[in-house]
Amino acid sequence: MKNNRTRRTVLTALFAALIFLGIFIIKIPIAATGGYIHFGDGFIYIASSILPLPFAAAAAAVGGALADMLAGYIAYAPWTAVIKALMGIVGALMLGNNRFLRRISGVETESGAHSGGAGMAVLATVIAGIINIAGYFVVECFMYSVPAAFAGVPMNCLQSAFGVVIFFILAPAFSRALHVLRQ
Numbered sequence: 001m002k003n004n005r006t007r008r009t010v011l012t013a014l015f016a017a018l019i020f021l022g023i024f025i026i027k028i029p030i031a032a033t034g035g036y037i038h039f040g041d042g043f044i045y046i047a048s049s050i051l052p053l054p055f056a057a058a059a060a061a062v063g064g065a066l067a068d069m070l071a072g073y074i075a076y077a078p079w080t081a082v083i084k085a086l087m088g089i090v091g092a093l094m095l096g097n098n099r100f101l102r103r104i105s106g107v108e109t110e111s112g113a114h115s116g117g118a119g120m121a122v123l124a125t126v127i128a129g130i131i132n133i134a135g136y137f138v139v140e141c142f143m144y145s146v147p148a149a150f151a152g153v154p155m156n157c158l159q160s161a162f163g164v165v166i167f168f169i170l171a172p173a174f175s176r177a178l179h180v181l182r183q
Helices: 002-026 040-050 055-071 078-097 097-105 116-142 146-182
Strands: 026-028 035-038
Touching: 002 035, 002 040, 002 055, 035 146, 040 055, 040 078, 040 116, 040 146, 055 078, 078 116, 116 146
Parallel strands: none
Antiparallel strands: 026 035
16 A cells, blocks of 8 residues: 555656646747747646546646746746646546546556546546636736736637647557556
8 A cells, every 4th residue: 555655646746747847848939928838737637637636636736836936927826726736636536547548548457447438538628627717817807807817818718728639649648658657
């Protein structure tokens, strides 16, 4: 049991680092808005599909908040921690042990032990994306104004959609690699 907990803790730290790097380093600037889209949300979904609660939520919160702090968005860091943790919770509850993800990664094992399918994977990422959009909308209403918060919604929608795409592209490779590590 101790070995399993150690493995989860190490994977949590690894995913926190990947989420941080996916937000802080791997970003695509959007000149028209001055903002950027990043890979971090995709890594949150991957972590959530592999790690159980509370590990998935912790990786998401730490990675996202650390990226904000080091990028100079310190005022956003506590809110990012909460929003990303909620995304991780939704992901872990809906993506954990997902039959579709196991099938596309070639890790289909014992019958009857998996839940959901492709529809559940899409639904989980869409719900987590809505949490991201709504969360930052509420935060920006308080930090700035309602019109300013509305101005940020299209960029947050783009970011959430990009996270879903990154997840579906990278999830099979991560699932396969972690399956090999478990053996």
